[in-house]
Amino acid sequence: MERNLRRKLYPKRKVTPPTIYTPKPSQMAILALATTLVLAYDPSPLQDFCVTINNTDSAVFVNGQFCKDPATVVANDFFFSGLNVPGNTAANKLGSSVNLVSVNNFPGLNTLGISLARIDFAPYGLNPPHTHPRGTELLVVIEGTLLVGFVTSNPNKLFTKVLNKGDVFVFPIGLIHFQFNIGETNALAFSGLSSQNPGLITIANAVFGSTPPINPDVLIKAFQLDKSVVDYLQKQF
Secondary structure, eight states, X not given: OHHHHHHHHSOOOXXXXXXXXXXXXXXXXXXXXXXXXXXXXXXXXXXXXXXXXXXXXXXXXXXBOOOOOGGGOOGGGGOOOOTTSOOOGGGSTTSEEEEEEOTTTOGGGTTTOOEEEEEEEOTTOEEEEEEOTXXXXXXXXXXXXXXXXEEOSXXXXXXXXXXXXXXXXXXXXXXXXXXXXXXSXXXXXXXXXXXXXXXXXXXXXHHHSOSSOOOHHHHHHHHTOOHHHHHHHHHHO
């Protein structure tokens, strides 16, 4: 009787097994292609351009540098000295000196994606507006007081700050930026850059000192200047 009562109160339910979805071959192909596209990427460029060539015997550059045989690598390949020596700011009419440590003079940096610079400033010395097309710059002030800043892409907003000893400021990759010693004494800063070869484009030099020079009519129109002013500026660089 108890068994019959349980059957009435708790009747057995038919359990339907879960449906297993099997994608069609065409859907599998689309999924595989999408996964490939997500994972695929190009390496960041380490130079301004790299024109392809079919004859490898005539090739002289790769995206980076050729690697040394690991069996012949020594500790000195990962060592650099000389950043304790102040730069000669008198040799630069802007009153600044930059000593860049990159893969070009420090072989151990190859493929590591980093470089370093020592920047010396005479009183009121300027590291003029420039850009690093391949690297973000992180600057720390060691001595002195610097006015620094960078300008965004359109609408060209300026972010600027006065830095003192121990202060740190970051300049995003590719944006125009500057450092200006606003003190009456020498200033010193160190910068880390997020590329073994960050590149450098000094704005005034590039615009008015390119080789061959930019057509003066272009500069007259772009900067709304008289031809005599453009001629003068091109002679300065």
